[in-house]
Amino acid sequence: MILHQILRLSSIFRSAISIQLRRNIGFSAIVFNKTKELDPVQKLFLDKIREYNTKSKQAGGPVDAGPEFQKDMNESLARLQRAYGEGDLTKFPEFKFEEPNFEETPK
Structure with missing residues (x-):
C-alpha cells in the first residue's frame, strides 16, 4: 500500500518536472534565437x-x-x-436569416 502511494507520487513529481523542463527548454530556444x-x-x-x-x-x-x-x-x-453582389469586398458580408415557421400538427 505504501509502495503504491510512493510510486504514484513519484510519477506525479516526474510529470511535473518534465513539464517544467520542457517549458525551460522551449523558452531558452527562443532567447537563443533572438540573441544569436x-x-x-x-x-x-x-x-x-x-x-x-x-x-x-x-x-x-x-x-x-x-x-x-x-x-x-x-x-x-x-x-x-459582380460575382459576389456589388458589396464592399473589404468587409465581411452580413447575413440575414429568416426564422423558420414551424406548424404543430395535432396528435
Missing part, C-alpha cells in the same frame, strides 16, 4: 523585407506596380463584385 547573430543571407533577406514593407506603406499599395498591374487588379475586383 544572423548569418549574412538571413540578415539581407530580413532587410529587404523590411525595406519593401516601408515602401509599400509609403506608396499605399503594391511597390513597383505599373499601369498594367493596376488595370488587371481593377478588372479582377470588378469581376469579384
